[in-house]
Amino acid sequence: MIRTENLCKRYGSFAAVDDLNLHVQPGEIYGFLGPNGAGKTTTLMMILGIIRPTSGRVEVLGQPYDGSSFALRRRMGVVAEDAWQYDEMTAYEYLAFFARLNRVEQPGPAIQSLLERTELWERRQVLVGGFSRGMRQKLNLCRALLHDPELLILDEPVSGLDPNGIRQVRELLLEENRRGRTILISSHILSEIEQTAHRVGIIAGGRLLVEDSVAGLAGRLGEGQRIEVEFQQPIADLRSQLEALPFVLEVEGRTPNRWLVTTAMGEDQRPELARFLAGQGVLVIGMRLLERSLEEAFITITDAAVRTWAEE
Incomplete structure (x- = not known):
């Protein structure tokens, strides 16, 4: 579904992403984890074709992708962290606008369903400018799902949400995955990834350290029970x-x-x-x-990588 081969992004002598080989399988929820500044967002921007890689290649939905194919873009739904929104529109107008952009026919039922599932239906006539950060995040998720994409790419989708909002988004994503949707989530909230992801990729210093299931990561810690x-x-x-x-x-x-x-x-x-x-x-x-937690595996793996690089 998503595949990168030897993906690199350099700014002068600094490698923001270094020889990254990432594989997201069809039908899975893939958690993309890393410390701040690890290269997560840069990687997502290259996958989406927003940033051009220095070298390497990206495949999305089985085809090479550089952001120029409208047909491929329509098969994806994207939620960027702190994405800009039209504050002068109501929530309903905002989704209806993007439905037209994505050529969604008769979008009314889909808009209502998504707003109800995220508990925003009662606020459908409220201007987006009056929404809290968490409400904006949920509205962005509605927008990403509106045109029924095969693939969701989400950057910090629960950022700014209260516990109830986080639960709503978690349940919505799990339901969408059960319907066959592939989901790539970049997040620093490890407990949410632990509850939703089938597999996890951990990046640090621009390098992909490991790809495995949560249970598989725990098995790499070098200890037993x-x-x-x-x-x-x-x-x-x-x-x-x-x-x-x-x-x-x-x-x-x-x-x-x-x-x-x-x-x-x-x-x-x-x-x-x-x-x-x-x-x-x-x-x-x-x-x-x-059971060993994803947080334990994450800290152990990233700390070991940092120590190794310090010794090089």
């Missing part, structure tokens, strides 16, 4: 013995009777851990496997 163990009563004299077990990497006391045990890579160590504790006469009332 994190097991939260809850005891009937506090224990203090087993920590050194636990840490001495061959499969244990770290023991962290979260509360006097709840510990977090991190194990080495390999098979599930919960049965072995339970046997050891039972042998010590410790009564365990709960043992829970904790």
Whole structure:
């Protein structure tokens, strides 16, 4: 659906994007993540044909794309961060205007449906200039979906939204994806990407560090399981013995009777851990496997890249 090959953008000696190979598969939600200044927006601008790459190529919807093809543009919906809007139009007029630009026939039902799904229908006759930032973001998303595009490209789509607005946008995007729409989201809100994306690409210093599923990223952290163990009563004299077990990497006391045990890579160590504790006469009332978060994977991967570059 989207493919870049050795994509580069240089400004003099500075590489804003460096030899980037990104692949967004049909039908998936792809989260594009990176620290501020990593090259996310520059990459999106090259994909959309707004900025010309120094070298490399872009394919969108199976065809080379440089922004000049109106036929390809009509198959895409785009939400740019802080996109300019016509403040003197009402919300309904704004969407009707873009419906005409995109040659949408009989747009009324689509406009009403989108405004209702984003809880803007009651404000359809309010001037856009009176909208909050979050309302503007939701209106931009309505505009991007109005002409029923195959591909959505979204730059910080939940920026400025309150928790309820974030939930609305999340549910709308998941529903659109279930209908077959491919979605590329650039965002710094990792918790939202974790809840929506099938795969994630992480960029730092203009370089794509990794592409993988969220679960796959967690598996790259070089550690095994994190097991939260809850005891009937506090224990203090087993920590050194636990840490001495061959499969244990770290023991962290979260509360006097709840510990977090991190194990080495390999098979599930919960049965072995339970046997050891039972042998010590410790009564365990709960043992829970904790999933690693996208935030942990993101920090670990980007920090490792920065350290490597500092050593070069």
